[in-house]
Amino acid sequence: MALKNKNLQICPFQEAMDLISGKWTMSIINTLMAGKMRFKELERSVVGINTRMLVKELKQLEARKIVSRKAYATMPPTVEYSLTEKGMLLKPVLVEVQAWAMRNVE
Structure with missing residues (x-):
């Protein structure tokens, strides 16, 4: 992630790329677009x-406030993950990336 310093200009594009650049990040976000999921359900849905x-x-x-985690006091413990409002704002980006892939990836 880019270092923040008062004297340096932060590039918004680089900040965004740092945020979503993990190998699995977009797959997890895309999967959570369907709604809340428990950990094991999410693990089975993100292939590989x-x-x-x-x-x-x-x-x-x-x-980074993209995903929200909610734990329930049950036995065994239950944890649900969902996208925050900030995470949901990535939906148009994902739709465009998927559309581009369908047109251009063979």
């Missing part, structure tokens, strides 16, 4: 991701 990496990516997305 392992548990450790999903936990890491979710923590980063939560810290």
